[in-house]
Amino acid sequence: MKVLKSLALGASALAFSVGAAQAQFSGDAVKIGILTDMSATYSDVAGPGTVAAAEMAIADFGGKVGNAKIELKVADHQNKADIAANKAREWADVDGVDVFAELVTTSVALAVNEVAVQKNKISLITGSASSDITGKACTPNSVHYVYNTRAMAVGTGTAVVKEGGATWFFLTANYAFGENLERDVTKIVQAAGGKVLGSAKHPFPASDFSSFILQAQASGAKVIGLANAGADTTNAIKAAHEFGVVAAGQKVAGLLVFISDIHSLGLNVAKGLQLTTGFYWDRDEDSRAWSKRFFAKTGKMPTMVQAGTYSAVTHYLNAVKALGTDDTAKVMAKMKETPVNDFFAKGGIIRADGGMIHDMYLAEVKKPEESKGPWDYYKILRTIPAEEAYGSLSDSACPLLKK
DSSP states (O other): OHHHHHHHHHHHHHHHHHHHHHOBOGGGEEEEEEEEOSSSTTTTTSHHHHHHHHHHHHHHTTTEETTEEEEEEEEEOTTOHHHHHHHHHHIIIIIOOOEEEEOOSHHHHHHHHHHHHHHTOEEEESSOOOGGGGTTTOOTTEEEOSOOHHHHIIIIIHHHHHTTOOEEEEEEESSHHHHHHHHHHHHHHHHTTOEEEEEEEEOSSOSOOHHHHHHHHHHTOSEEEEEOOTHHHHHHHHHHHHTTTTTTTOEEEESSOOHHHHHHHOHHHHTTOEEEESOOTTSSHHHHHHHHHHHHHHSSOOOHHHHHHHHHHHHHHHHHHHHTBOOHHHHHHHHHHSOBOSSSOSSBEEOTTSBEEOOEEEEEEOOGGGOOSTTOOEEEEEEEOHHHHHOOGGGOOOTTSOO
16 A cells, blocks of 8 residues: 555656646746836826736636746836836846736837747836837847837728818827827828828927927817827827817817826817727626626726737747746737737737737717716717728738848
8 A cells, every 4th residue: 555655646647746846837837927116107008007907817726836036017108218228128137027018109019029029038018108019120039019109000090081081180199109109190191082281399298288288279270199108198089178179170189098198178078079998898708707806806997908908918928838838939829819808909910020910999088968977978989890990901001021
């Protein structure tokens, strides 16, 4: 009996050692680093909410992948590319972080992507918008997950032109994201038969939009396109409201608007605004169930960036679990071969250029009398199929693709 027991224990130990050998995790842990804006222009869009979403994803995994603990690190990049890149290098060299996540602010994402390539890490971009991330600046180590400037342009730009918004004037955040958004919307507007009369570049961030609104009014354009986001968008919309822009016959088009912006503005100011989004909490049973959990943790309904962060982190962890390793190349390949089917996206795929394409939604902000209560803000007007929103891969400028 003792011999049998000894053999059984030996076999068990051998099985454990084989399993441990098969599971290969650098530093005996899976480490995720959230780089975000914790207190400035994009903090409501991303910030503490994305940290909460990542915490939820890790908790839902039981805090481990196999026997490897999942560790979360968080830093405020202050919307500065150099701060973000330096922190990413430190995390890679000193802390052994495997994946950089969220990366709101395009300049931050582009800088951290370079570090990810240099250090052979993965970047999961859920907060930044520029279509260049999967275009001329694509990398083999990055996934652009939630939305991009082209997808936003296709939804809102096309809809507004169809409704008679034939002439446009842009108020544009003066950095890569704003310039890319104006560029992509201009292409859509012109393709639909519209015309761009001009644009005004504003500082990032900006608090006083009075002079920019006056320029837009003086242009005579039927549509004032806001090629900005976060607090810049809400400040611009408030200024337009104060100057009576809509009452005078012009339309304001928010080209990257989040539910947090609508909550800040209130329905009296935001009503009738059309926007494109990659996620709405009240879309279906799955989105409602997850969002109610997020609300219980944060006291707010999630933006698409925050919901997308949970989805992206979970997709990454599922790949790591399936492979038994956090090896960058293997995990990236697994993520690309595995569809995204969860509360955030149905049938999403990660293409060769690193873009996770999925259906987008054209929405209109409800009037106060149409809303059933707090956070009941959108009417979904149309589902925009993934390839229509993101374009064909054959049109991509990504140098990784063989032409």
